[in-house]
Amino acid sequence: MELRIMTNKLILIGFIIYNCLYSEHVKIPLIVFCLLIYICVNLSIAITKKRKIKKDFTIISMLLSIYSYFEVEPLFILLLPLNLYEWGEDMPRFRWVIFVISMIPIILINGQLAAIYGLTTAFSFLLFSITKLDATRIEKLENQVDQTRKSNYSLAKTINENKEYMRQSQYTFQLEERNRLSQEIHDKIGHSMTGTLIQLEAAKRLLEKDREKAAELLQNAIHISKEGIEKIRWTLKNIKPSPEQMGINRLKLLIDECSARNHIQISFLYQGDLDVITHIQWKIIFENITEALTNTMKYAKATHVSINIHVLNTLIKVEVKDNGKGHGKIKKGMGIIGMEERAASVHGKVIVDGSNGFSVTTLLPKYE
Known part of the structure; x- marks a missing residue:
């Protein structure tokens, strides 16, 4: 925005210089001095970021244009409208009021300069309005980009958190499954194996003293082993998905x-x-x-x-x-x-x- 306004100011300064070069009754040194001061002040307007300082420099630039109009060269009045629009840029509701105010000097200006001033004021107002709309739209798009960036960051963070939650859930599920299998093997298979071992130990001790009792214990051990095998098959069948x-x-x-x-x-x-x-x-x-x-x-x-x-x-x-x-x-x-x-x-x-x-x-x- 500042670049467009500064370009417009330079065009007007170039127009003033061109007319002064072909005019007979001009104060060249004073004109150069006033133009240098004007350029310095307006560069300060473009560079500074603080609103209050911007407004102070804008007022100085307007006063310089008015002074130069009366004391140095009437064409300096052409620089007034742009500074006036800059001064009121943060008051969009009064934009047309400022435009009307900028047209008031046309009543005091005589001859051909009045027409040039009116045309310059209207063109400057149009340029400033378009530039302001573009700046507002760009700012809005930048805000949308920032919002989208924040949303993407939040979404990425949520995804990472969900992945971490899924990883932890999977690990917890694996631990729970291992614990369940361990408990199931202990409860169903461990007891059967322990019972079988006890029966076999007792049969071994009675093998020479009481063969009938030893045979009965061996048969019990075989029966318990068969039950244990069936429990192993049943457990594996439940664990293994189809x-x-x-x-x-x-x-x-x-x-x-x-x-x-x-x-x-x-x-x-x-x-x-x-x-x-x-x-x-x-x-x-x-x-x-x-x-x-x-x-x-x-x-x-x-x-x-x-x-x-x-x-x-x-x-x-x-x-x-x-x-x-x-x-x-x-x-x-x-x-x-x-x-x-x-x-x-x-x-x-x-x-x-x-x-x-x-x-x-x-x-x-x-x-x-």
């Missing part, structure tokens, strides 16, 4: 991560009895879906991807389809060949279609 849970949860994590990273909508649907899908089939399904999603993000220019897992009577159908540009003639690269090889390893196959968007369908046999 293949269906592992497969679906792993796929959901992959889909959420891919959707967030690439800003694309991905829908996921699964139907049928997913328990029949084996570990090796889940591995093939996961790797083929990963490869299909990677190709979609690279080449398809799609906005939506649908993933559908359907367990039918004799096979498992996995389809990844996007709404991208598709491809009429499909050239199989390493990605598609890799998907076909993975499916073929369990006697399955892969069907690729690029006629309407792009779809990759993996068909795997269903094992009973």
Whole structure:
């Protein structure tokens, strides 16, 4: 803002100098002296940051313009409006009042100078108003940028805190799970092993004295051992998640991560009895879906991807389809060949279609 106003002042000073050079009755030394003082004062206005000092220098500049008008050169009056607008820049409600006040000298000015003064005053007011609006808009944008920066910092801090909370929660969960397993092994398996050991020790002592009692104790030990083995199997079965849970949860994590990273909508649907899908089939399904999603993000220019897992009577159908540009003639690269090889390893196959968007369908046999 200060740069524009200073440029306008320099233009007016240049106009004054030009007219004085071609005028016969001028006081050149005095004009130069007054112009130097005016430039120094207005540079001080532009440099200083304190509002009160700015206003004091502005008043000095206006008084200098008025004095120079009467005593040195009438053209100095052209410098008055800009200083007047600067003086009232922090009073936007009285902007038009200040403009009217700046037009009052036109009544006292005679001849051609009155027209020049009126034009200069109007142009200066227009320039000052536009500059003020730009400055206000820039300040508003800077405030918005600062607010956005603060919001981003707050969001980043919240994310870091959430990550730390999740890490601590995961660690706490692991400790709780270890404690639960330890307690469960102690309560269910430890007691069985202790009972078995006691029975075996007693049978060892009675083996020569009372064979029937020793045989009974051995049978009890065998029975307790069988119960302990069953408890171990039951505990491990409860601890180990099913293949269906592992497969679906792993796929959901992959889909959420891919959707967030690439800003694309991905829908996921699964139907049928997913328990029949084996570990090796889940591995093939996961790797083929990963490869299909990677190709979609690279080449398809799609906005939506649908993933559908359907367990039918004799096979498992996995389809990844996007709404991208598709491809009429499909050239199989390493990605598609890799998907076909993975499916073929369990006697399955892969069907690729690029006629309407792009779809990759993996068909795997269903094992009973």
